Structure formats: C-alpha cells, structure tokens
Amino acid sequence: MAESGPDDQTLTRLEIGGSIRLVLLVALALVGAVVSLLLLGRDRADPWIIGLLTVLAVVGVFALFAYATGLLRFGVPDVRDELARRIVDSATDGMSIVDPLGRVLYANPRYCEIIGAASPEEARPVERLFTSDPDASEAVYRLAQAVREGRAAVEEIRIAVPGQPVRWLRLGARPAASAARGQRSAVWTVSDLTRERERQETAFLELQHAIDYLDHAPAGFFSAAGGAIHYINATLVDWLGYDLAEFGPGGLSVADLVPGPAAALLTNISPAPGGVRTEVLDIDLKRKNGKTLPVRIWHRVAFASDGTPGASRTLVVNRSREDNAADPARAAEVRFARFFHNSPIAIATVDGQGRVVRANAEFARQFGGREAERRHIADLVAETSRASLSAAAAAAAKGRAPETPIDTTVERDGGRSVRFYIAPVQDGEAESEVAIVYAIDTTEQRALEAQFAQSQKMQAVGQLAGGVAHDFNNVLTAIIGYSDLLLASARPTDPSFQDVMQIKQNANRAAGLVRQLLAFSRRQTLRPQVLNLGDVMSDISMLLRRLLGELVKLEVKEGRDLWPVKADINQFEQVIVNLAVNARDAMPDGGTLTIRTANVPAREAMHYAEAGLPEADHVLVEVADTGAGMPQAILDKIFEPFFTTKEVGKGTGLGLSTVYGIVKQTGGTLQVESDVGHGTVFRVFLPRYVPDVVELAARPAEPEPEATQKGADLTGRGTLLLVEDEEAVRAFAARALASRGYQVLEAGSGVEALEVMAEHGGEVDLVLSDVVMPEMDGPTLLRELRAAHPDIKVIFMSGYAEEAFAKNLPEGANFGFLPKPFTLKQLIEAVKKHMGRSE
Numbered sequence: 001m002a003e004s005g006p007d008d009q010t011l012t013r014l015e016i017g018g019s020i021r022l023v024l025l026v027a028l029a030l031v032g033a034v035v036s037l038l039l040l041g042r043d044r045a046d047p048w049i050i051g052l053l054t055v056l057a058v059v060g061v062f063a064l065f066a067y068a069t070g071l072l073r074f075g076v077p078d079v080r081d082e083l084a085r086r087i088v089d090s091a092t093d094g095m096s097i098v099d100p101l102g103r104v105l106y107a108n109p110r111y112c113e114i115i116g117a118a119s120p121e122e123a124r125p126v127e128r129l130f131t132s133d134p135d136a137s138e139a140v141y142r143l144a145q146a147v148r149e150g151r152a153a154v155e156e157i158r159i160a161v162p163g164q165p166v167r168w169l170r171l172g173a174r175p176a177a178s179a180a181r182g183q184r185s186a187v188w189t190v191s192d193l194t195r196e197r198e199r200q201e202t203a204f205l206e207l208q209h210a211i212d213y214l215d216h217a218p219a220g221f222f223s224a225a226g227g228a229i230h231y232i233n234a235t236l237v238d239w240l241g242y243d244l245a246e247f248g249p250g251g252l253s254v255a256d257l258v259p260g261p262a263a264a265l266l267t268n269i270s271p272a273p274g275g276v277r278t279e280v281l282d283i284d285l286k287r288k289n290g291k292t293l294p295v296r297i298w299h300r301v302a303f304a305s306d307g308t309p310g311a312s313r314t315l316v317v318n319r320s321r322e323d324n325a326a327d328p329a330r331a332a333e334v335r336f337a338r339f340f341h342n343s344p345i346a347i348a349t350v351d352g353q354g355r356v357v358r359a360n361a362e363f364a365r366q367f368g369g370r371e372a373e374r375r376h377i378a379d380l381v382a383e384t385s386r387a388s389l390s391a392a393a394a395a396a397a398k399g400r401a402p403e404t405p406i407d408t409t410v411e412r413d414g415g416r417s418v419r420f421y422i423a424p425v426q427d428g429e430a431e432s433e434v435a436i437v438y439a440i441d442t443t444e445q446r447a448l449e450a451q452f453a454q455s456q457k458m459q460a461v462g463q464l465a466g467g468v469a470h471d472f473n474n475v476l477t478a479i480i481g482y483s484d485l486l487l488a489s490a491r492p493t494d495p496s497f498q499d500v501m502q503i504k505q506n507a508n509r510a511a512g513l514v515r516q517l518l519a520f521s522r523r524q525t526l527r528p529q530v531l532n533l534g535d536v537m538s539d540i541s542m543l544l545r546r547l548l549g550e551l552v553k554l555e556v557k558e559g560r561d562l563w564p565v566k567a568d569i570n571q572f573e574q575v576i577v578n579l580a581v582n583a584r585d586a587m588p589d590g591g592t593l594t595i596r597t598a599n600v601p602a603r604e605a606m607h608y609a610e611a612g613l614p615e616a617d618h619v620l621v622e623v624a625d626t627g628a629g630m631p632q633a634i635l636d637k638i639f640e641p642f643f644t645t646k647e648v649g650k651g652t653g654l655g656l657s658t659v660y661g662i663v664k665q666t667g668g669t670l671q672v673e674s675d676v677g678h679g680t681v682f683r684v685f686l687p688r689y690v691p692d693v694v695e696l697a698a699r700p701a702e703p704e705p706e707a708t709q710k711g712a713d714l715t716g717r718g719t720l721l722l723v724e725d726e727e728a729v730r731a732f733a734a735r736a737l738a739s740r741g742y743q744v745l746e747a748g749s750g751v752e753a754l755e756v757m758a759e760h761g762g763e764v765d766l767v768l769s770d771v772v773m774p775e776m777d778g779p780t781l782l783r784e785l786r787a788a789h790p791d792i793k794v795i796f797m798s799g800y801a802e803e804a805f806a807k808n809l810p811e812g813a814n815f816g817f818l819p820k821p822f823t824l825k826q827l828i829e830a831v832k833k834h835m836g837r838s839e
Contacts, residue, residue, distance in 0.1 A: 094190035097176065098125045105185070114169070114190050126171060126188045133159060143173040147186045150175055156193065168193040220295070220316030225309075227253050227267050236316055241288040259286040261365035262341050266299055266314070271307035276300060282319070282337030283361065294319045294337065346439035349425070350377050351432050354393040358433070366418070366441060367410070377437060381408045381418070389420060396424040396435035407442070417446040474726040474799075476821040479507045481732035484824030507821070528566045528666070530689055533597050533619055534558050540573055544580050544595075551590035552583075559598035565619050565686040571662045578659050579623040579682050586627030586680065596622040600685065608685070611671030617688035618669070622681060629676040638672070716832050719743045719760070723753040723769035723781065724797070733768070736824050737831060750776025754784055764792070766835055768818075771798035782815065793834055797822070 033052060088095055094111030096104050107123035117123040127144055130136035139155035146153035152174030159167040172189040214221060220236030222229055229252050237244045240257065255263045262283045269277055278300045284292040298315040340347065346363035348356050354376045359367075367380045377393050378386035385408030392402040406420040421438040483504040490497050537556055545554055576595070583593050600608070600618045630638070639660040659682075663670045667687050674680040720742050724730035727748070734744045745760060747753035750773055757764060767785060771778035778796050785792050795816035818830045 092191075096123060096125065096188045096190075098127075098186050098188060100185065102127065111190060114192055126173075126190065130157070130159070133157075139171065143171055143188075144186075147173050147175055165194070168197045220318070222257075222314050222316070223311050224254050224266070224314070225311040227255065227263075229253060229257070230311065239287075239293055239316075239318060240285060257285050258283060259292070260361065262361035264365040265341075265361050266312070269299075269301050269309065271309065272303050273307040274303065274305045276302045281341075283341050285316070296337075346441075348377070348437045348439075349433040350393055350396075350435050350437055352397045352434050354378065354390060354397075356380075356437075363439060366416070366439060381410055381420075385409070392420070392422045393435060393437075396422045399424045417442045474729050474820065476507050476510055478726070478728035478732055480504060480821050480823055481729070481736065481827075483507065485732070485736065488824065528568050530564050530566050531569055531572065532562065532564055533621065533686075534562050536569065536572065537576075537595065537597060537621075540576055544577070544593075547577065547581060548584050548593060552587055553590075553592045555592060555594045557594065557596040559596070559620075561599070562597055563599055563617060563619050563688040566689040567666045567668075567686060568662075571666070575659045575662050575684065576621070576623070578656065582656065583623060583625035583627060583680070586625055586629075591626040591679075593626075594622075594624045596620075596624070598622075599688075608669075608671060608683070611669055611683070611685070613669050613671075613685055617690075618685040619688060621684040621686070623684075624679060624681040626679045629678055629680055630674040631676055635672065635674055715741045716835055717741055718765040718835055719745065719763045720831065721745045721747065721753060721756060721760075721764045721767045721769075723747045723750065723767065723773070723778075725749055725770060725773045729770075733827060736827055740828055742831070749773050750778070750781040750784075753781055757785065757788070764789075766793040766795065766831065768795045768797065768831065771796050795830060795834055 036048075088106075089108050091108055091110055094108065094114045096107040096111050099105055102125050104120070104123045104125055107117070107120045112118070112120060112123050115123065115129055127140055130140060136157040136159060139157050143153050143155055152172070154170065154172045156168065156170050159169060170189075170191040170193050172191075174187055176185040176187050215234035217233065217235055220233060220239060222232040222236060224230060232244075234244055254266050258266060265279070265281055265283065269279065278298060280296065280298055282294070282296050284294050287293055296317045296319055300313045302310045304310065341361040343360055343362060346360065346366050348359040348363045351357050356375055356377055376390070378390040381389055385406065389406055389408065392406055395402060401424055402422055406422075408418055408420065410416045410418050419440045419442045421440075423436045423438070425433055425435055483500050486500045487497070487504070490500065537558060541554070541556055548554055580593060580595075587593075598620045600613075600620045602615050602617050605613045605615045605618070638656050660670055663684055663686075669685040671683040671685070672680065673683075720737055722730060722734055722737070722744055724733065724746075725748055730746055730748070734746055737744050745756050745764065747756050750769075753767070753769065754776075767781075769778045769781055776784075778798070782794055782796075785794065793816070795818055797818045797820055799820040816830060816834045818827065822830075
C-alpha cells in the first residue's frame with residue numbers, strides 16, 4: 001500500500017467534513033415528524049413525542065461520550081491536519097489537488113507563485129496553464145494520461161513567452177490516495193528549474209571556454225588511461241598532422257604517438273600507492289606522415305591507494321629544429337635526447353651505490369619501465385648473477401672497467417638473456433653518476449647458439465654414424481657374400497646348412513640397422529619415384545592395422561586431389577610405420593591414431609613457420625595419437641640417435657632419427673607438437689613434385705619389370721677390374737665373379753687401379769670400384785679412367801647413397817651403382833646387366 005503524504009491527508013479531511021444532502025435529509029425528517037404529531041392530536045401524539053425525545057436523548061448521550069473520547073469535536077481543528085497543511089504550504093515545490101472535473105480543491109502558496117495566481121481561489125489547474133505552447137501542452141497531456149492509467153509521471157518543459165525570460169519547469173502528476181475508493185483526483189507538482197538550468201548553462205559555457213583555451217594553448221596536452229588516449233588538445237593534434245575528428249575516445253593509444261620502446265616510459269611508471277608521480281622526459285613523438293617530433297613532456301599520474309594508476313595528465317612542449325635554431329645548446333640537448341631514447345641498446349647510469357640514476361627508453365622497456373630507476377642494478381637480474389654484476393658496478397665506481405661483459409638472465413618476461421657492459425664515468429654530475437651500463441638482449445642469440453650447437457652435435461653424430469655404417473657395411477658384405485658361397489656349395493641336408501642360413505639372416509638384420517644409421521646421417525641409398533600418397537596410404541593401411549593391434553583405433557583421412565610427390569616408396573612407408581609404432585607404444589591402454597593427408601599451398605606455409613616450412617606447395621601427412629604426450633625436455637631430444645624412453649631391450653632409439661633423416665634427405669620438413677596428457681602430432685611435409693619440360697620430354701615409356709627367372713644364366717665372359725680397399729670384400733667379389741666365368745683383375749686402391757689399367761687397359765671391359773678409398777676415391781678414379789678410356793664401363797659399390805658422391809663426379813657421367821651390403825646374386829646380376837649395355 002502506498003504511503004499518503006500531506007496532500008492526501010488534506011484531501012481526506014475535505015472529504016469527511018460534512019454533506020449538505022445529509023443535513024437536508026435530517027431537517028426534513030424532523031419537520032415531517034413534527035407535522036405528523038400535530039395532525040394526530042395531543043392525546044394520540046403523546047406516546048410518539050415521548051419516544052422521539054427518548055431517541056434524541058440516547059443520541060445526545062452517545063454524542064457526549066464521543067466528544068469525551070475525542071471521536072467527535074465541535075469547532076476544534078485536528079492537529080495532524082494543521083501540521084500537514086503547514087508542511088504543504090511551506091514546500092519549495094508548487095502543489096495542487098485537482099478533482100476529476102478539473103477543479104482545484106487545494107493549492108499551496110508556491111503553486112500560486114509559480115503560476116502567477118493572487119490567491120488559491122484564482123489558481124487554475126496545470127492542464128489549463130500552457131494551452132498556447134504546443135510542446136508544453138503535449139507534455140501535460142502525457143501526464144494527465146498517466147494519471148488516468150493510475151501511474152505517476154514527470155516531464156520537463158521549456159516556457160518561452162515573447163518579452164519574458166525563458167523558464168524551465170518540472171511537472172509531476174500522480175493519482176491521489178483516495179483513488180482506491182473510486183475517486184479520480186490527481187496531485188500535481190510544479191518545480192521551477194530556471195536557475196538550475198542557468199547555472200548549468202553558465203558552467204557549460206565556462207567549460208567550453210576552458211577547452212577553447214586549452215586547445216589553443218601554445219603547448220600540447222593529452223590524457224591517457226590504460227595506454228589509450230582519452231583527450232588530446234588541438235595544438236598537439238596540429239603538431240602531429242592529424243585531424244581532431246580522428247581522436248575519439250580510445251581511438252588511438254600512447255604507442256601510436258610514441259614510437260619504439262619509448263612508450264614504456266609513459267605506460268610503465270613505478271606505482272606510488274595513494275600518491276602522484278611526475279616524470280620529465282625528452283622523447284620523440286611520431287607524426288602522421290611518419291616523421292618524428294622532438295618534445296619535452298611533463299607526465300603526471302595519480303595512483304589509487306592500492307597502486308592502480310589513474311588517468312595521466314601530460315603536458316607537451318615542442319622542441320623541434322625550428323624552435324631550437326637560435327639556441328645551439330638546446331638543439332644539442334634535443335639531439336642527445338633523441339639518440340639516447342631511440343638507441344636500440346639499453347643504456348643507464350648508476351651511482352656509487354650501484355643504483356640506477358637515469359635510463360633510456362630501451363632500458364625501461366627491458367627492465368620494467370621507470371620502476372627500474374632508483375633500484376640497484378643487481379636487483380634487475382637473476383639471483384645467480386647479482387654478485388658478479390654488483391662487483392662490476394663497484395669496480396666501475398672506482399674507475400676500473402670490467403675486462404669482460406657479464407652474461408646473465410632477467411627473471412621477468414620468461415627469463416630473457418642479457419649481456420651487460422659497464423664503463424666508468426670520470427666526470428659524473430656531482431659524483432651521482434659513476435658508471436654507464438649498456439645492456440643488450442641476447443635471447444635470440446642464445447637460442448641460435450643452442451640450435452647451432454645442437455646441429456653441430458647432430459652433424460658430428462651423423463658423421464660418426466655414417467663412418468661406422470660404412471665400415472660395418474664392408475664387414476657385412478663379406479659375411480653375406482661368404483655365406484652365399486657356402487650356401488651355393490652346400491646342400492639343405494648338410495648339418496651346417498641351417499647354421500649358415502642363421503649367419504646370413506642375422507647379417508641381414510644387421511644390414512637393416514646400418515640402413516637406419518645411414519638414414520639418420522642422410523647417406524642412405526634412395527630410389528625416388530613419383531608417388532600418389534593416397535594410393536600409398538591405402539596400401540599401407542592394412543599393415544598398420546595389424547601392427548597397432550585391437551586396442552588402438554586407426555582413422556585414415558585422405559585429402560582430395562593430392563598433389564604428387566617424389567620419394568622412395570620403401571623409405572616413406574618406413575617413416576609411416578615408425579611413427580605409427582611409436583604412437584601405439586604411447587597408448588598402452590588404447591586410443592586413436594589418426595593419419596591425415598592434405599595439400600598445403602604456398603600461401604598457407606606461414607601457418608607452419610615454426611617448423612621452418614619453405615613458402616612452396618607441399619603435401620602434408622599428419623600422424624596424431626591420443627597418448628600420454630611428451631614434455632618439452634623430451635621433445636628436444638627425440639630425433640637424437642639412440643635416445644629412447646622405452647625400457648632396456650625394447651627400442652634401439654633409431655626410429656625417429658631414421659624418420660628425421662629420411663624426411664630431410666627427401667627434401668621434406670618435419671614438425672612435432674605434443675601436449676602432456678593429450679597426445680602427440682607429427683607432421684611430415686613433402687614438396688610437391690612438378691616435372692619440368694625437359695623431364696617430360698625425356699620421360700621414356702614405362703618398361704616392363706625385369707624378373708630374374710629362377711635358374712637364369714648368370715655366367716659371363718670378359719675382363720673385370722675390381723677396385724676395393726677392404727681385402728675381405730675384394731676376395732669374396734673376385735672369387736664370386738671368377739666362379740661365373742669372368743677374368744678378374746684386383747686393385748686395393750685407386751692408384752693401383754690406374755697402374756693395372758696402364759698395363760691391361762685394352763683388356764678391361766668393366767671397372768667395379770668402391771667409392772670411399774684411401775689415396776684416391778672412386779669419383780677421382782672415374783675422372784682419370786674416362787680421360788684415357790672414354791667408353792669404359794664403371795660400377796660403383798657403396799653403402800652411401802648416390803647423391804652423397806655424385807656431386808664430385810663430372811657432369812653427365814654415366815655409371816652403375818651397387819649398394820652395400822650386397823649378396824652374391826645381386827653382384828652377379830649387376831655385372832651381367834652392365835656388361836650387356838652399350839655406353
């Protein structure tokens with residue numbers, strides 16, 4: 001229920017003050033009673049008279065009791081009514097009560113004063129006051145309509161009468177409390193707002209004048225909060241070459257006006273809880289045309305009690321060349337400030353206690369803004385280097401410069417690497433500045449050094465692996481060769497036949513290990529061919545499902561219209577198998593292995609910039625698992641040979657190093673991402689194969705595959721020169737070739753081979769030579785042989801890929817290749833095949 005105010009109380013008193021109809025009714029009743037008694041006669045009227053007197057007596061008694069208890073008063077006003085009337089009469093707002101017929105039941109003096117009425121009897125309702133003003137009458141109509149709907153409303157109107165001052169009024173209307181009894185009375189209030197509006201207009205004009213004065217002041221000014229500029233005066237806008245309309249709230253930031261690290265001088269001020277800091281700085285502002293404007297600024301920031309910075313107030317003084325032309329000293333000061341704050345090297349001066357006295361913009365950016373000033377230089381670096389830096393600063397204070405720079409790390413920003421140079425100052429300002437500190441951020445340099453060291457280590461390991469593989473290949477070639485000779489002369493029923501087979505099988509397993517070493521060192525033998533990865537993935541999917549087992553679900557998502565690539569299909573399959581097996585081992589409790597292929601156009605290479613992907617077309621093969629993932633410490637080592645997280649005996653540590661070597665030797669790029677607890681993703685990018693015009697023209701028709709039939713004739717005739725520095729390999733190869741009908745001349749080096757050719761040059765039909773030999777290697781021997789015998793046929797034997805030594809051969813040199821280790825059959829087939837060719 002709504003509370004009733006003084007106006008409602010007054011209205012209530014007016015309603016219970018009496019009724020003329022009731023008075024007339026009582027009078028008529030009394031007259032009728034007297035007339036009736038006169039007509040009845042005295043005898044018959046006595047009982048009625050006695051009864052009437054009795055009733056009047058009872059009414060009188062009850063009236064006396066009502067008067068005694070205060071329920072009935074005669075001619076004495078109610079104290080509450082008088083209090084309510086005095087309150088309403090003294091109100092500062094005009095107030096009136098209007099009945100449904102539009103008659104003013106009550107109006108206080110202020111109402112009469114506002115509307116210009118001499119007395120309450122002359123007061124008119126609000127609805128009849130402003131009929132000549134369309135805007136005011138519309139507002140009054142809306143108020144009246146609100147009252148009829150049983151709600152309160154307020155409107156402000158402006159009254160402009162010709163020849164009179166403009167007036168502002170606030171009109172209010174609401175239903176009276178008696179409306180609940182079916183009445184339609186309304187309470188209207190009128191407030192004169194003219195003086196308030198005049199004060200507001202005066203204040204607005206004064207503000208406009210102040211802004212005008214500030215905009216046309218001979219100094220620039222701007223205010224910023226949180227790095228965003230909220231106000232800037234016209235003078236500074238003109239200096240910077242902007243349009244004032246471009247500077248809306250939050251439209252530009254401090255970094256847009258202050259180039260480079262100098263912005264940190266304004267945005268990173270050391271907090272002063274509950275206080276104010278003012279910094280005087282000489283910096284350059286950036287004009288709209290890109291040129292700089294040298295200025296001196298007074299930058300003032302107030303801080304809340306918790307240290308939160310408020311909006312800044314910054315005064316800017318132009319110190320451009322035009323203003324400084326007449327003062328060389330001032331021009332020199334401006335140039336120094338420009339060089340000082342625009343230097344890419346962090347510079348600061350320290351006092352005798354090692355505290356920072358002055359710092360340039362780059363120093364403020366690297367070490368936490370102005371907060372770095374007034375702190376000890378050692379407090380800005382990691383704790384492990386504080387002692388050495390403090391000692392260097394103390395030595396510089398005594399005039400001794402440290403002999404070597406100090407390399408340390410900064411704990412902020414994730415641990416940056418910084419190199420400090422400290423130089424003593426002989427003529428400091430009143431001994432307040434005793435040394436100059438130069439700081440260079442070496443984070444990227446350290447990262448590059450670490451990468452270079454890692455690459456050197458990997459290169460050294462690769463060379464070692466390649467050298468071991470080369471020597472091991474010779475040993476395996478002899479083992480496999482002599483095993484073939486024994487098997488050729490033995491029968492399956494011989495007791496030693498199975499032993500020889502075991503020797504050969506284990507030698508073949510060892511040859512597989514050697515191939516992994518060569519793959520890591522990128523010296524393996526590749527037979528690249530144009531591949532459609534969609535077909536390759538379809539063929540290998542069945543093998544992968546058998547390898548993964550029942551707990552791991554395999555999903556293959558093949559991209560449409562994949563571009564062709566050129567790679568060794570066997571080596572590429574090994575890459576996928578190795579990655580799949582590693583993923584399976586990372587999901588011992590089961591999971592999902594997803595292999596996805598897609599084209600990666602050159603324009604999308606930027607998305608894989610972290611992997612160093614060149615800006616060219618590639619085909620992506622992505623292998624993702626839902627395993628345990630790997631932390632960063634393990635990710636940094638996964639491609640190192642013999643590094644494994646598996647138990648002893650369950651992994652050689654060559655799987656991923658082999659993958660790395662194969663991908664790199666194919667010309668591809670490898671990327672790995674891992675999230676502990678969520679899985680690992682390997683991405684293999686192979687370059688798109690695009691044949692050139694010459695290759696398309698020279699491409700022959702696809703030959704029919706040559707199948708060596710069982711029992712084919714592998715014997716031959718001719719003279720061969722066998723050049724091999726490994727005696728066991730040379731002895732096996734000579735014996736095998738001689739047993740097939742060839743005449744074999746032997747040489748242990750390239751020099752011996754030239755001597756043999758000088759003696760039997762006309763007899764030699766083919767030279768079978770190793771590549772890596774002392775005194776003279778295979779490519780050098782080929783050049784010497786072709787110089788004297790241009791048509792001589794040559795077969796190179798090597799455990800390295802052809803590409804590893806082909807760059808040392810003459811351009812267009814024609815030769816055969818037999819990869820080590822080889823079997824007896826492979827040796828005989830290669831020789832017979834090349835003996836039948838015409839060079």
